[in-house]
Amino acid sequence: MNKFIKRFGVFILPIMICFTLGEYRLRTNNSFYFQEKFIQENKEDIGCLIFGASHNWRAVNPELLNIKTASLAHAGGAINIDFLLFNKYINELPNLEVIIFPISTHTLEDNRDGDWNKNHLLYIYHGINNYAQKIPFKDYFLLTANFKNYLQKLIDSTQYFNQYGYMYREESAISIDGSGNIVLSKKIKSKLKNHQKKGNEKVFLQNTTQLNQLIQKCLNRNIKIILLSPPKLALFNNIKTPSRARRNGFLERYEDTPNVYIWNEERIYEDQPDLFYDINHMNTKGATIFTAKLDSLLNTILE
Numbered sequence: 001m002n003k004f005i006k007r008f009g010v011f012i013l014p015i016m017i018c019f020t021l022g023e024y025r026l027r028t029n030n031s032f033y034f035q036e037k038f039i040q041e042n043k044e045d046i047g048c049l050i051f052g053a054s055h056n057w058r059a060v061n062p063e064l065l066n067i068k069t070a071s072l073a074h075a076g077g078a079i080n081i082d083f084l085l086f087n088k089y090i091n092e093l094p095n096l097e098v099i100i101f102p103i104s105t106h107t108l109e110d111n112r113d114g115d116w117n118k119n120h121l122l123y124i125y126h127g128i129n130n131y132a133q134k135i136p137f138k139d140y141f142l143l144t145a146n147f148k149n150y151l152q153k154l155i156d157s158t159q160y161f162n163q164y165g166y167m168y169r170e171e172s173a174i175s176i177d178g179s180g181n182i183v184l185s186k187k188i189k190s191k192l193k194n195h196q197k198k199g200n201e202k203v204f205l206q207n208t209t210q211l212n213q214l215i216q217k218c219l220n221r222n223i224k225i226i227l228l229s230p231p232k233l234a235l236f237n238n239i240k241t242p243s244r245a246r247r248n249g250f251l252e253r254y255e256d257t258p259n260v261y262i263w264n265e266e267r268i269y270e271d272q273p274d275l276f277y278d279i280n281h282m283n284t285k286g287a288t289i290f291t292a293k294l295d296s297l298l299n300t301i302l303e
Contacts, residue, residue: 019143022154026142029153031057031074032125035165039070039089046070046093048298051085052102052228053077053110059230059282060100062164064291067097067298071165076118077102078110079207084128086214090221097302098224101211103251103264104280105229105244108207109200120145166287173278182235182273191279192239199243208250215260224301225260227251231290234270236280261301265290 027033039046045068050056052073062069070093072085082101090096112118114132120139122128129135138144143151160167175183182188218225254260269275275286282290 023141023143026150026154027124029161030121031161031165031167032121033165034161034163035071035074036125038164039072039093042068042070043092044095047095047097048100049089049093049096049098050100051077051082052100053104053107054281055104055107055230055232056100056102056228057165058167058277059287059290060294061162061166061168061284061287061291063162063166064288065295065298067302069164073102074118074165076112076116078112079108079210081112081116081122081130083210083214084122084130085126086217088126088128090217096221096223098226098298099214099218100226100228101214103227103229103247103262104232104266105239105241105247106195106198107229108211108247108250109198109204109243111200111203111206117146168284172276172283174273174276176273182233182279188235188279192235195236195239195241195280199241199246201242201246204243204246204250211250215254219257219259222259226298227254227260227262228294229264229266231269231275231282231286232266232280233273233276234267237266237270263294263297265293268293 047067048062048065048069050060050062050069050071050073054073054075054077057071057073057075057077060071060073062071072082072089079102086099112130114130116122116130119130120142122130123135123139124142131139143154162168173187175185177183215225251262251264254262269286269290272286275282275289277283277286
């Protein structure tokens with residue numbers, strides 16, 4: 001029996017060491033980690049907080065803003081996730097002056113439920129349980145939550161994030177032909193088609209109810225609100241979808257509300273594909289230019 005235990009120990013110990021080292025590396029090399037770390041280290045100084053999905057995450061580099069800014073925007077986000085994060089952190093950041101909420105087309109019609117593939121990240125880094133039931137044991141660890149995905153990240157383990165959780169690595173997903181036009185690859189055509197069909201009026205009503213609550217909480221605390229839609233390419237902006245009309249209708253109610261600013265910047269660079277990673281996400285060059293513009297706008301309302 002003792003001999004078996006020793007042999008088993010010799011077999012399992014290297015596996016446990018490799019697992020622990022791999023898990024540690026993964027946990028300290030992603031946007032969730034850097035965003036949470038920055039907030040914990042700068043609670044008293046943060047004046048601006050950014051929410052949203054990948055549009056806001058890729059378009060705004062907090063490092064380039066004059067006001068101390070933390071970002072909780074991340075790929076795959078949604079209003080119901082912003083709602084959970086807001087309620088988690090609003091009382092921990094005493095000097096907030098402005099909060100940026102997302103209003104990109106479809107943002108108000110996305111929802112991340114108990115089966116969302118990033119619920120484990122929400123729990124591990126923010127202590128928020130968005131599962132429909134008890135947290136699966138495998139989701140207490142990154143490697144077991146999605147082994148194939150995280151193994152690939154471990155192999156390609158170069159750090160692509162700054163201290164704010166902004167991802168600065170870029171490979172363009174856009175190809176330009178000899179006339180300067182975007183090549184409509186199968187991937188782009190599929191994305192355009194999916195967004196044209198995308199939309200959910202029931203979720204829209206749920207999300208706008210939550211966003212209204214968030215806005216009111218901010219106003220009650222004398223925190224300014226920016227409803228932001230960052231730049232996209234014309235190919236994306238010209239998609240015909242009822243989601244855009246519903247979004248615009250929602251924004252109309254806040255057009256004359258003090259301390260609420262609607263900054264729809266979707267079209268300002270829509271004919272400059274060199275500023276974009278794909279048709280609706282900016283690249284690092286584009287984010288640098290747009291963040292400078294955003295900084296200027298922020299300065300005008302914070303003077």
